[in-house]
Amino acid sequence: MTTATASPAPGTRQPRGRARRAAVLEAARRLFAKQGFKGASLAAIAQEAGLTDAGLLYHFPTKSDLLLAVIAEGDREQDEALEKVREAQGLPLLERMAEFGADLEADPILTALDVTLSAENLAADSEINRYFVDRYQRFRDMLTTAFEEARRAGDLIGDFDPAVEAANMTAVLDGLRLQWLLSDGAVSMADGMRAYVGGVIARLAPRA
Template identity: 80%
Template sequence: MNAPAGTRQPRGLARRAAILDAARRLFARQGFKGASLAAIAQEAGLTDAGLIYHFPTKNDLLLAVIEAGDAEQDQALAPVRARRGLALLRRLAEFGADLEADPVLTALDVTLSAEHLQEDSKVNRYFVQRYERFRALLAGAFEEARAAGDLRADLDPAVEAANMTAVLDGLRLQWLLSDGAVSMAGGMRAYVEGVIARLSPP
């Protein structure tokens, strides 16, 4: 018996969401190569055919997971982008805490970026472009803070942006490997405060 017409779309959306949640968890734990479609279907409580109906290939599913994660990252960055100059940099001190609040997405980012580090693929290009956008956001903030006289005139915005990104990445990896013993939240706050103190005008 077919489901009533009014229930088909919500049910389909719920199943799609369940697949994406299951795939995100398994990709984060096992990597893209280690997580099979059959395991993801089982995790989502669906048959293999039910999963393939929504995502015909594993790559289709991966890209959908990345797009969903990107939307969440944009939401997390919204309070940062809403500020300018030194205020934006000060808000970055809390970004480690933002990442700690979603451990699955944080683990997924680390796992997928490592797996696709050297290959020419959509996933690789996605991470390359996202890093470029993030460094540009930081470099712009350093430049604005310098122009406003809030930071020293001799700072190099590109270098400071790359260093801050590297520290955030390093803290993220250590946080995951230490099962939270190394604090992203505390480490990022201390780093940003140190950068502002170092670059503040005499």
Template identity: 30%
Template structure:
């Protein structure tokens, strides 16, 4: 019983640390926060925090992975489906709903969206501890989008890149304007406009 209680407390403490780290890094960036500040925010000593995460870099990567896990869980819950092994299992409607579910999830976690925006820019530097993480994450997202849209469009690689750019761009504008517009509603409008434009532009591009 004591082991179970200690495990539950340890998991709760890790979650507390990750929540605080996401908030601090989102405000100050990776280079603007330290172990001492994070430990104080969690009511811990430096040694107590390092017991859960041995280094600042490990805190950072754990925060990013936790955000990805939450996103995946939330999207799956909203759609009530698991990611298929074959894109042919998905209709275009379900695929677009899955992207919209991801936008909805982001609209409900402002701190995490800010965190990713800050770190995505910082991690352009090859020496940044999250550089490899973001390289692999973006490449994985592009590959997944391309595979899923392949049955429905003539140039799935271009569509994948366009959709990812739209998602990131809207998030940056949303953060910069301090959440002055409805992120989900704007996503819906842009998807409709892109679809209409693509239909109109197709014959022009082919000339």
């Protein structure tokens, strides 16, 4: 049995085509993050990328195609950031979460894009809504497993619910992310996550 191979995206066979496509994705990421999907027009994105409208449409025939490509690229980068966390398990993974706020601060445009798109698609039954619902579920599942493993290892003790702790940690990270954006960085995600994760571990760790 042969496996079908997906055709390359339009314009990606030559270095110039790849560079133009990358420029469109970067411009779309910036404008979607600032103005949202509905507010950012294809014409404005083309101008930002230094292309004609026709040049943009050659790479991305519809605005939805462009949005999905931006999300896929962002997802790849988020996965790279999460790999730093997934290398650990149990308590070491939770301890590594203390630095996840700093990871998000390092890419402000992607962080803003996530907040903008998730807010725009909060109640919509759409592919974007399902994307964020699934990603949040995977993130909570990862943290829930880490709390369970830490308890089995005896690193954390007490009558706590791993799923509740995972949801709370996710909520704190989300809240800090929003405050960081609205305060133009005055509220630190990095400091906030370090303090929160340290407090959770201190609360649940065995007493010396």
